[in-house]
Amino acid sequence: MRPLSRPRRCLTILALSTALLGAGAAVPAAASSAGLAPAVSSLAGRPYVETSLFFGTARPDGGPDVTDAEFRAFVDAFVTPRFPAGLTVQEARGQYRDAHGTIERERSYELILFYPAREARLADPKIEEIRAEYEARFGQESVARVDRRVTVDF
Numbered sequence: 001m002r003p004l005s006r007p008r009r010c011l012t013i014l015a016l017s018t019a020l021l022g023a024g025a026a027v028p029a030a031a032s033s034a035g036l037a038p039a040v041s042s043l044a045g046r047p048y049v050e051t052s053l054f055f056g057t058a059r060p061d062g063g064p065d066v067t068d069a070e071f072r073a074f075v076d077a078f079v080t081p082r083f084p085a086g087l088t089v090q091e092a093r094g095q096y097r098d099a100h101g102t103i104e105r106e107r108s109y110e111l112i113l114f115y116p117a118r119e120a121r122l123a124d125p126k127i128e129e130i131r132a133e134y135e136a137r138f139g140q141e142s143v144a145r146v147d148r149r150v151t152v153d154f
Contacts, residue, residue, distance in 0.1 A: 044153045045151040045152050045153035046116065046117075046151065046152060046153070047116070047117040047118075047149065047150075047151060048114050048115060048116055048117055048149075048150050048151065048152040049114070049115055049116075049117050049120050049123070049147055049148070049149060049150070050112065050113070050114055050147070050148045050149075050150045050152075051112070051113045051115075051123070051127055051145065051146070051147050051148075052110055052111070052112050052113075052145070052146045052148075053110070053111040053113075053127070053130065053131065053143055053144070053145055054092075054094065054108060054109075054110055054111075054143065054144040054145075054146075055071065055108055055109045055110075055111065055134055055140075055143055056094065056096070056104075056106050056108045056140055056143075057071070057106055057107045057108060057109070057138075058104055058106035058107075059138065059139045059140070060098060060099070060104075060139060060140070060141055061139055063139065065106070065107065066138050070138070071109055074133075074134065074137065074138075075087075075089060075111070078130060078133055078134075079111065079130055082126040082129070082130065083113050083115070083123075083126070085115075086114075087111060087112065087113050088111070088112040089109055089110070089111050089112075090109065090110045090112070091107070091108075091109060092107075092108045092109065092110050093105070093106070093107060093108065094106060094108040098141060099141055113127070114150075114152055117149065127145065130143075131143040131145065
């Protein structure tokens with residue numbers, strides 16, 4: 001038997017995975033109709049978007065790092081007015097390759113926002129304002145952004 005080519009092997013794995021997922025989805029329904037409790041309960045909640053923004057603190061021009069006080073003041077004055085319902089800030093350590101190809105390691109912050117999926121069009125320009133302001137105010141090359149569709153219950 002001849003080994004499968006890489007694209008054919010990927011298609012075969014995808015087809016098998018899809019079949020297994022479909023078979024697994026039928027099991028809780030069958031168990032439920034037989035009077036058995038499902039293995040996984042349904043997740044209550046509503047469709048939201050989770051946006052994570054990653055703020056570095058090292059300045060590419062070699063200036064002093066953004067301090068905790070400067071970052072907190074930025075969040076209080078610029079982010080909170082745009083997202084008064086709430087947000088989360090986590091301290092982190094990160095690294096990235098700068099515009100000159102150098103790996104930079106720095107103290108950083110992850111800002112996490114949750115907002116209803118139906119409000120995504122309204123939230124997007126506010127998020128882009130936050131990114132642009134931080135880049136301009138603190139001389140940053142970029143602020144990374146990650147968006148995920150999630151189900152949230154408060």
